Amino acid sequence: MFDVDQHDSDRRNNVLELLCKRKRQALFVHELCATLRQAHGASISDIERALAELEADGAVVVRDHYCADPHLEGVDLRVVALVEPSAGEDALLQSIRASEDTWNDWLAMYLANHRCGSTIVVNAILERRGAKTALVTTQGFRDVYEIGRINRPESFNLRFHKHRPLVSREFVFEVPERMRADGTEFTPLDEDAARQVAQILQAEGIAAVAVVFLHSYRAPEHEVRMGEILRATDANLFITASHELSREYREYERTSTTVANAYVGPIVSTYLGDLEQRLAQRGFRGSLMIMQSNGGLQDVVTARRQCIQVNYPAVNGGACRWLRQPAARAAGEGEPQP
Numbered sequence: 001m002f003d004v005d006q007h008d009s010d011r012r013n014n015v016l017e018l019l020c021k022r023k024r025q026a027l028f029v030h031e032l033c034a035t036l037r038q039a040h041g042a043s044i045s046d047i048e049r050a051l052a053e054l055e056a057d058g059a060v061v062v063r064d065h066y067c068a069d070p071h072l073e074g075v076d077l078r079v080v081a082l083v084e085p086s087a088g089e090d091a092l093l094q095s096i097r098a099s100e101d102t103w104n105d106w107l108a109m110y111l112a113n114h115r116c117g118s119t120i121v122v123n124a125i126l127e128r129r130g131a132k133t134a135l136v137t138t139q140g141f142r143d144v145y146e147i148g149r150i151n152r153p154e155s156f157n158l159r160f161h162k163h164r165p166l167v168s169r170e171f172v173f174e175v176p177e178r179m180r181a182d183g184t185e186f187t188p189l190d191e192d193a194a195r196q197v198a199q200i201l202q203a204e205g206i207a208a209v210a211v212v213f214l215h216s217y218r219a220p221e222h223e224v225r226m227g228e229i230l231r232a233t234d235a236n237l238f239i240t241a242s243h244e245l246s247r248e249y250r251e252y253e254r255t256s257t258t259v260a261n262a263y264v265g266p267i268v269s270t271y272l273g274d275l276e277q278r279l280a281q282r283g284f285r286g287s288l289m290i291m292q293s294n295g296g297l298q299d300v301v302t303a304r305r306q307c308i309q310v311n312y313p314a315v316n317g318g319a320c321r322w323l324r325q326p327a328a329r330a331a332g333e334g335e336p337q338p
Helices: 002-022 029-040 045-055 091-103 103-108 120-126 190-203 221-233 251-281 300-305 316-324 325-330
Strands: 027-029 059-066 076-083 113-116 133-138 172-175 185-186 208-212 239-243 289-292 297-299
Touching: 113 251, 120 251, 133 251, 172 190, 190 221, 208 221, 208 251, 221 239, 239 251, 251 289, 251 300, 297 300
Parallel strands: 113 289, 133 172, 133 208, 208 239
Antiparallel strands: 027 076, 059 076, 289 297
8 A cells, every 4th residue: 555655755855846847838738747757656636636736836827828720620628827926917818928939829720719717706795805896776676685585504503694785774775666567667767866876886886886766677778777877977887787797587696796796896897907918919810709507608798797707717617618528538538626
């Protein structure tokens, strides 16, 4: 048993040593795997574990690129770039720079599409560093967001506390209006009250606003008009209307989703806008696609508006990519680990 453990430890150390020597470089995973397998008997699982360990220790930031090779039908070449953490430049741009330095124009030839997955949304929510956000809702429904659902994850925990909302009650505003569930108007939108709310938001320095009116999933006219009034008062506001994001009934779920989108909106929109601009400055002429939480892709314009869709793309995106790689599955390599 000791010999087996010692062999595994030596193999792990060999993999780590090789990866550490290749900092600020981009590596073909299939070539790296072949080299390590021949020299040390290491597999792609060993590489994945070593990459995860290096990133967890803060030694490197790992960024994946997938290059479509026209000579290999249905197969993407995976490129791993090892970049220095927090070196004053975005890790994604560092990884592209490393890839360019390694293969120059060869990589640019195949990087027609760049698929980017980011944890910027979930990090902003967990760290509570989103924008100063307000919620505008139908009169009489101010407390829907804070009350939430009558469920208690820990029924017998006497010290249980409900979640802290992303928007405090003082920044939840009501506007007289009402749509029926069938889409007909019950109470017209009070535009004077709407303008007063817009002026208060401007005076309070609000950066993002979530607009959630009753039954707007069926009839969004009041939300559309409220958005127009808000933009006329402050053109720099990041505005999320619920009908643009989630056309589903149940007010709490729609409200919480819309608020979360508004909360992270300014951060994500600025980040993606800067990223797209800096990529263009570096000569990238392909299309930048953003990975969604469901494993799909969306363009930057959509991602900058529907930010919550990219809340946590890593796990689902990785699983979807593995399912689209029949050759990797047949070889048993790259299989997702529990």
